[in-house]
Amino acid sequence: MASSDKVMFExxxxxxxxxxxxxxxxxxxxxxxKETEINRALxxxxxxxxxxxxxxxxxxxxxxxxxxxRLNQGEVLPAEDLAAELSExxx
Numbered sequence: 001m002a003s004s005d006k007v008m009f010e011x012x013x014x015x016x017x018x019x020x021x022x023x024x025x026x027x028x029x030x031x032x033x034k035e036t037e038i039n040r041a042l043x044x045x046x047x048x049x050x051x052x053x054x055x056x057x058x059x060x061x062x063x064x065x066x067x068x069x070r071l072n073q074g075e076v077l078p079a080e081d082l083a084a085e086l087s088e089x090x091x
């Protein structure tokens with residue numbers, strides 16, 4: 001699979017006061033937001049990462065957004081469970 005056929009992502013928890021879970025899709029960043037978003041992810045606590053197949057990215061992003069909502073509401077969810085749910089959508 002060529003690198004243009006996939007989207008690299010990372011889910012992390014903010015390092016600052018809010019401590020919210022966020023996702024960054026690295027391969028979708030542009031010159032205007034690349035440095036800021038990468039720095040935010042690097043200073044946060046890593047939760048999960050991977051590559052989404054481009055042709056299924058809408059499905060994968062919907063799953064990720066549901067997980068972010070649940071994590072940010074205080075649920076304790078193992079990253080392995082998210083990886084299992086995304087297994088057909090990522091590489």
